[in-house]
Amino acid sequence: MKIKLILLLCLVTSIVKAQEQLQYFRPNDMRGINVFETSKADTIPFTGLKVKVGGNFEMEFQALRNFNTATPMTKTGFTGNVNSLEPLTNGFALPMANLNVDAQLEDGIRMNITLYLASRHHEDTWVKGGYIQFDKLLFLKSDVINEIMKSVTIKVGQFDVDYGDQHFRRSDGGNTIYNPFIENYIMDEFATEIGAEVYVHTHSGFFIMGGMTNGELDATVVAGTKIDSATNKANQYDPAFHGKIGFDKQVNKDLRVRITGSAYTVHSANSSTLFGGDRTGSHYFNVMENQNIANGTTITSENDYSPFSGRLNPGFSEEVNTAMVNLFLKYKGLEFFGTAEDAKGRAITEVDQRKATQYAADLIYRFPQGKENFWVGFRYNTVTALLQGYTSNITVNREAGSLGWFITKNIMAKAEYVNQNYQGYPAANILNGGNFHGAVLEASIGF
Template sequence: MNTIFKKIILLFTLLVIGNVANAQLTLGQIQNQIPRDQNGINQFDVKKDSVEFKGLSVDLGAAFALQFQAIDQFNDQPATQTAPISGYRLNNLSNNLNLPTANMTIGAQLADGVRVNLDLYLASRHHHETWVKGGYLQIDKLDFIKEGFASDIMKYATIKIGQMENNYGDAHFRRSDNGNALMNPFVGNNIMDAFTTEPGIEVYYNRSGFVSMLGVTNSKLNQDVKEIKAGTPGQNTTISPTILAKVGFDKQLSDDLRVRLTGSLYHVSNSSGNLYASDRAGSRFYGVMTHDDYTGIAGPVSSNFDPTSNKDTGRFNPGFGNWATSFMVNPFVKYGGLELFGTLEFASGGNKRGDDATRKVNQYAGDVVYRFGNKENLYIGAKYNTVSGKLSNADANKININRFESSLGWFMTKNILTKLEYVNQNYKDFNITSGGNPNDLYGGKFKGLVFEAVISF
């Protein structure tokens, strides 16, 4: 994979150099895209701009992130377990650097109002090798059909087609995406992290503050045509399309005041849904709530610290089966340098594969950020996030996870950001055992400091 990727980049570079020398293309003249620097903060929608098309233009960008983590973890498991269990304890986490992560973006303006975008993860917590996140074709004009075709509609409409980051909710515009962490004022994403990259089409219509999007995907992350066979009695063997929708408004009411409110839907009627399990890059809080080697109820149990295989530490995936529906409401207010952003999310789905009984999980998150200094290059922020609902055992009590984050940030330039964050996360009402062995999350808690440096261009 790495060898193939290097050859592709070499060929791409040679083509760019050759064409630039012959003045056949330009660099960076890309229409209607969200900036990758500080100017892209709080831009939630595709916006029409005035970049003039002057022929084929190539776009090349990258993002890098590195954290120094100093976090301690605890739980309420007794020091001495009932035989035959022995030697159980959580891992001791050292204060040190995490593996640096990196993204790359390759794009091109192919025609007036038509561009292509390819996103790659160069290195991530879950995959150390380079691999493709996704790509899409974005259409803002239909002049390739006929000059001026449907121009009155396309002044406000955009069409995106591809395997891409699907536009459910507004929270994913403020999350860290592997190395791309410039838009996130904090280090962590939401506990229940809504993010998926399913192939499909999204159609946008944004006009005079009105915001809307309707999309459909094939509900699959990995594409193939292999027959799906039932592994268990009653398991679904067909996958239905996923429906995505968003509606709302976004208005700059005065020089100082901007108000935005959107509601979003994700629904798949015949699949487990990928919404909370699709970030294959991995979470930010490495190794939290993991145990060391010990002797379990049925013999040796290995440590689950490995950051590659256990990539989602600190997150919660409701693990719905058979069907899934999620609603997200996102209010956003910016007054001068003060920002308030909220997430109210109501998720439901089949209890587990082969069991259509409804199970519900709700998430609430709110953050306050105050930006100040020259061109708002400094900020201070606080965020509270809570998740509650039932696990796949329908008879279980509701569990609750809550997290508090406070953050200081400094944009050294519009492309370089440093953050210092304090995080405190608690797990409540989890069973003392899981599969007969000690449950790491029983009375679980982690807290500490994380320093993160980000570069994006």
């Protein structure tokens, strides 16, 4: 009995120890809202190795309807009209969950590993990525470097590329607690790549970041064999470069101002996924797809092979040159977050680059004052793009209104009404005259 009691006490002590606060860390709960790059505020003393095991879980109820005006078509090997949309009904969608393991290895040195436990894109548990972040380099025993590191952060590993500010507000599998809406942008900028980023912060609020990655979601050491139509040479896997410059300052107790400009470029990639790197999938389910076609192109239908419902990938798989400007304003409980993006790129079979532009505006009001655990919000998002093989642009527009409540700092509930329209698609395309609309309810936990 004594041995069991001792083991129980050890287990409880380990759990408590595992949930201690970490340095330079973005909380997985309400406290992480409107946190972008980690700051240089050194507020947590280092007392030894710490491990934090956290997680995110979400489940949603979808009540969406869809329609299109595409010309009915048949396809060899399939029965019926392949341009008909999947009929929708009200019901629960697949819940998603993440596992987050963070460790304070040394004073100013933190590590992260994130796993997707459940997602619509994959039936197995798999690693999203991991990185190590240096905010101090005390092991070098240099006063000069210690002084420099008061303003510098170094990040190395496989991580979310810090292109733009929207990726700090997006839903990522089970982690939906930072997002005041159900879904991400129509053109969702998110990719995990292997590389490094270096940040320099100033006390005035200005900061700059430069990064270099492999430009790929799936790393490879095998030489390319595909011929690039623009160069008539075998594909080369060039490094990708990205950067950000910005100003972020709490002007007074009521007003915060943040403005940033970002850029990302890769000249030649095995398969760039900057606009299609989400390995968990959309939080709108089956809105504009024919599921028989999606399942029929694969060996098994156990996975959801149309996981990016409601999104648009411009198909810049070979070359990408893109820039984004973001503006974030918060006055008391009123928030504005805006995005203007101009992207160019091409696939390996193309010679010339195509263009895609995206604009978005979020207006959020959080209340009551001092607590801000309720909110109402509205988003407008539009994308205009020239897709591969098209001679004219297509446009996708979305309006979404949301209501939300943080029941505790770890538990959130939100509701959204969304309306999305597709314009400019040819009559033979399933998205011709497309629309989906309706309500989605979501519960989310983060710790």
